[in-house]
Amino acid sequence: MEQTRLELVRGTLDILILKSLIWGPLHGYAITGLIRRHSEDALLVEEGTLYPALWRLESKGLLEAEWGLSENNRKAKFYRLTTEGRRQLRQEVKIWEAYAAAVTKVLGATRPRLPEEMV
Amino acid sequence: MRQAPLWRRYDRLSGSDPAADVKDELRFHLESKVDDLVAKGWRPKDARQEAERQFGDILAVQRMGERIGEHMDRRRHLTDYWADALQDLRFTLRTLRLDTGFAVVAILILALGIGANITVFSVVNTILLRPLQFPNPQQLVRIVEKDAKSNESGKTYTADATQDFQQQNRSFQSVSGYFAFTGPNNFKLSGNGQPMPATGMLVAEGFFETLGVAPAAGRLFRHEEFIHHAQTAALLSYPYWKSQFKGDRNIIGQTVDLSDKVDLNNKSVVVVGVLPETFDFGAVFSPGAKVDLFVPYIMDDFRGDGNDLALVGRLKPGISIAQAQNEADTLFPQFYFEHKHPEYGKGYTGKLTDLKQYVSGKLGRSLIVLWCAVCLILLIVCVNLSNLLLARAAARNREFAMRCALGARRSRILRQLLTESLVLAISGASPGPFSLGLSIRARSHSRCSTWYASTEQSWPGRWSSPSQPPFSSASHQLFACRAKTYRSLSKTEATEPARAAGMTASVPYS
Numbered sequence: 364m365e366q367t368r369l370e371l372v373r374g375t376l377d378i379l380i381l382k383s384l385i386w387g388p389l390h391g392y393a394i395t396g397l398i399r400r401h402s403e404d405a406l407l408v409e410e411g412t413l414y415p416a417l418w419r420l421e422s423k424g425l426l427e428a429e430w431g432l433s434e435n436n437r438k439a440k441f442y443r444l445t446t447e448g449r450r451q452l453r454q455e456v457k458i459w460e461a462y463a464a465a466v467t468k469v470l471g472a473t474r475p476r477l478p479e480e481m482v
Numbered sequence: 483m484r485q486a487p488l489w490r491r492y493d494r495l496s497g498s499d500p501a502a503d504v505k506d507e508l509r510f511h512l513e514s515k516v517d518d519l520v521a522k523g524w525r526p527k528d529a530r531q532e533a534e535r536q537f538g539d540i541l542a543v544q545r546m547g548e549r550i551g552e553h554m555d556r557r558r559h560l561t562d563y564w565a566d567a568l569q570d571l572r573f574t575l576r577t578l579r580l581d582t583g584f585a586v587v588a589i590l591i592l593a594l595g596i597g598a599n600i601t602v603f604s605v606v607n608t609i610l611l612r613p614l615q616f617p618n619p620q621q622l623v624r625i626v627e628k629d630a631k632s633n634e635s636g637k638t639y640t641a642d643a644t645q646d647f648q649q650q651n652r653s654f655q656s657v658s659g660y661f662a663f664t665g666p667n668n669f670k671l672s673g674n675g676q677p678m679p680a681t682g683m684l685v686a687e688g689f690f691e692t693l694g695v696a697p698a699a700g701r702l703f704r705h706e707e708f709i710h711h712a713q714t715a716a717l718l719s720y721p722y723w724k725s726q727f728k729g730d731r732n733i734i735g736q737t738v739d740l741s742d743k744v745d746l747n748n749k750s751v752v753v754v755g756v757l758p759e760t761f762d763f764g765a766v767f768s769p770g771a772k773v774d775l776f777v778p779y780i781m782d783d784f785r786g787d788g789n790d791l792a793l794v795g796r797l798k799p800g801i802s803i804a805q806a807q808n809e810a811d812t813l814f815p816q817f818y819f820e821h822k823h824p825e826y827g828k829g830y831t832g833k834l835t836d837l838k839q840y841v842s843g844k845l846g847r848s849l850i851v852l853w854c855a856v857c858l859i860l861l862i863v864c865v866n867l868s869n870l871l872l873a874r875a876a877a878r879n880r881e882f883a884m885r886c887a888l889g890a891r892r893s894r895i896l897r898q899l900l901t902e903s904l905v906l907a908i909s910g911a912s913p914g915p916f917s918l919g920l921s922i923r924a925r926s927h928s929r930c931s932t933w934y935a936s937t938e939q940s941w942p943g944r945w946s947s948p949s950q951p952p953f954s955s956a957s958h959q960l961f962a963c964r965a966k967t968y969r970s971l972s973k974t975e976a977t978e979p980a981r982a983a984g985m986t987a988s989v990p991y992s
Contacts, residue, residue, distance in 0.1 A: 410537045
């Protein structure tokens with residue numbers, strides 16, 4: 364099966380991270396897995412960008428981190444959405460939907476008929 | 483997510499470690515990936531390589547993580563710190579409110595000690611520490627007679643001797659002086675309504691030019707205003723202009739009625755200018771004096787009056803005081819007291835002192851003694867206060883024991899106590915400047931303590947000089963009561979027939 368691998372559009376990583384944490388705390392590795400599964404393997408988040416993004420969101424106060432035990436019994440750092448993070452997510456989802464709809468509309472437009480054809 | 487086992491809580495017992503956190507987090511990621519790959523059938527060694535390959539530049543990410551982690555750590559510490567400080571502050575205010583007596587006493591003693599210190603320091607600062615507010619102050623020289631034990635007339639020169647020196651010296655750009663025997667409120671300004679007492683200082687030609695003082699408005703005196711029977715001109719000091727004339731610029735060029743309190747001659751005087759705010763005659767030449775206006779010292783009016791000019795000169799560039807002193811040593815002995823009466827004799831001496839040194843030297847030692855005294859007072863205040871705090875701490879033993887039992891560290895309790903001390907110190911220091919500091923202005927410029935000649939520490943003519951306690955001059959500004967006794971002293975002596983020079987102006991109005 365031909366698989367399409369998509370590069371992440373700039374700025375979308377944050378919203379993806381926020382979204383994947385909405386169901387509960389997760390560690391970094393689980394977040395990559397979740398994004399990959401939900402995008403049906405289309406989006407592959409690189410670790411080199413994921414962790415800095417996580418830390419940045421944490422320092423902005425959108426995420427909270429806590430050490431806990433992973434499902435395979437290892438010490439892992441779990442991230443959780445803060446109230447501020449939830450609010451940010453709602454806002455960004457709205458913006459993204461409007462943006463995507465606008466882009467889709469433009470891309471889906473059919474060629475307008477030229478004036479002479481209208482006659 | 484499962485709860486971490488109990489021992490994990492002691493992982494970072496020695497404080498947080500962002501670098502180790504980042505390492506742990508990334509290692510977990512790699513190990514999970516390896517596990518997944520192995521589960522898919524990779525060999526462990528290959529799986530590890532593949533995981534690392536997929537990750538990319540792990541060191542760069544790690545460094546970035548450390549940086550962000552440290553930043554967050556710092557911020558967290560800061561937030562914690564201020565939250566604790568706020569809590570301490572609230573607690574302090576609460577305990578002080580419960581113990582009002584202690585708080586009031588502590589704050590009062592502190593305010594007293596600090597206020598006294600501020601008062602004295604501001605005088606010390608003006609007189610000893612701050613440079614003179616004139617351009618090239620190192621060129622300014624005060625000229626007095628060499629004989630140190632001589633009185634005020636021994637520190638001044640006659641009009642004739644002054645003119646001789648002005649004409650014959652080669653070391654000075656200019657030499658000028660002021661009338662040393664001016665008393666407070668020697669003039670009456672009668673404008674519209676009640677005549678107001680005013681203090682006028684007679685200054686010789688070129689006085690302000692020598693000092694390098696430029697007028698804030700109007701102009702300085704002109705040559706023709708120093709000639710006998712000239713139309714009298716006056717320069718206003720800045721504060722007097724502000725208070726008496728409400729800073730009205732239109733006053734310049736107008737005439738005001740000014741009567742000399744002695745002969746009560748009403749003179750109409752033209753206000754020619756206003757001196758700048760920075761010029762404070764008293765601060766330089768007679769600490770504590772407040773001079774409202776300046777009028778020309780007309781040499782011809784004073785030729786027969788004896789020594790009455792206090793001289794100040796500005797050296798030519800490149801001439802040292804020693805060089806000028808050499809010249810003065812040859813010149814001064816040749817000067818006659820009065821040209822008209824050579825039989826009065828001749829022979830002055832001249833000692834040149836840097837003006838700043840002269841100003842501070844005069845009061846220096848007494849001021850330092852006063853300062854030390856005030857510092858001792860502050861020390862006593864501190865001892866007192868620490869005793870109070872000690873007694874309080876003993877009474878609060880239980881509170882500390884309780885806090886220790888609840889897990890407070892020594893440093894935490896110490897911080898609490900320091901916060902309390904800080905609150906006390908700040909609340910003790912803030913009324914200081916307001917109550918006592920403000921009184922400096924009132925005191926230092928109060929009229930009753932203004933005795934120009936007295937700051938020269940001696941009296942003119944044949945007056946016996948009243949013996950002065952070591953810091954009487956400085957105390958003039960601080961303790962007006964001293965000035966009062968001083969005045970009664972001078973009153974009794976004023977009945978003596980004295981030399982005409984200073985008396986006319988300074989005596990009867992004490």
